[in-house]
Amino acid sequence: xxxxxxxxxxxxxxxxxxxxxxxxxxxxxxxxxxxxxxxxxxxxxxxxxxxxxxxxxxxxxxxxxxxxxxxxxxxxxxxxxxxxxxxxxxxxxxxxxxxxxxxxxxxxxxxxxxxxxxxxxxxxxxxxxxxxxx
Numbered sequence: 001x002x003x004x005x006x007x008x009x010x011x012x013x014x015x016x017x018x019x020x021x022x023x024x025x026x027x028x029x030x031x032x033x034x035x036x037x038x039x040x041x042x043x044x045x046x047x048x049x050x051x052x053x054x055x056x057x058x059x060x061x062x063x064x065x066x067x068x069x070x071x072x073x074x075x076x077x078x079x080x081x082x083x084x085x086x087x088x089x090x091x092x093x094x095x096x097x098x099x100x101x102x103x104x105x106x107x108x109x110x111x112x113x114x115x116x117x118x119x120x121x122x123x124x125x126x127x128x129x130x131x132x133x134x
Contacts, residue, residue, distance in 0.1 A: 004051065004052075005052055006051065006052065006053065007043070007052075007053045007054075007055055008052070008053075008054055008055070009054075009055045009056075009057065010022075010054060010055070010056050010057075010083065010122075010126060011057065011058070011059055011071055011074075011075055011080055011124070011126075012056050012057070012058065012075075012122070012123070012124040012126070013058065013059070013072075013075060013076075013123075013124040013125075014058075014123065014124065015040050015042055015056050015057065015058060017123040017124070018042075018056045018122060018123060018124060019042055019044070019056065020100075020123075021100070021102065021122045021123050022044050022054065022056070022122070023044065024100055025096065025097045025100040025102055025120075026085065026097065026128075027046070027096075028044035028045060028046050028054065029044060029045060029046065029047075030042060030043070030044055031043045031044060031045045031053060032053070036061075036062075039057065039058060039060065039061035039062065040056075040057065040058075040061070041055050041056070041057045041061060041062075042055070042056045042057075043055050043056075044056065059071035059072040059075055060072070075124060075125060075126075076125070078121070078125040078126070078127070080126055082119075082126070082127035082128065082129055083126065083127070083128045083129070084128075084129045084130075084131055085128065085129070085130050085131070086130070086131050086132070086133065087130055087131070087132055088132065089132065090108050090116050090117060090118055090130055090131065090132035091108050091116075093118075093130050094107065094108050094118045094130065097120055097130070098120075102120045102121070102122070102123075103120060103121040104118075104119075104120055105118075105119035105120055105121060105127065106118050106119040110134075114133070114134040115131040115132060115133055115134055116131070116132045116134065117129055117130060117131040117132065118130050
């Protein structure tokens with residue numbers, strides 16, 4: 001038996017603004033854009049991990065009003081789970097992302113547990129870490 005992650009979801013306050021960050025700053029490609037009523041689910045991916053889709057959607061997309069409100073509150077507080085991407089050159093990736101105007105949380109540093117990493121906030125306030133193996 002084999003198992004692999006196929007999709008992961010990122011809750012964002014503005015899908016178009018998030019596309020710009022994940023596409024232009026991180027180099028992901030838009031693979032699918034699905035609408036239902038006022039909501040959209042946009043899937044991005046990378047040739048580095050074929051078969052893995054990162055789905056962007058707003059807090060109320062596909063959720064009840066109460067659940068969407070709860071997600072919106074968590075998103076606003078900046079406490080949704082962080083995303084961690086890997087790269088083969090964290091310093092170059094950092095400069096590319098910083099050049100887009102993304103909010104820098106941490107410049108590249110060598111961590112005591114091995115990787116060299118940095119951190120940003122996406123336009124919705126989600127923490128995005130980028131790591132390079134030691």
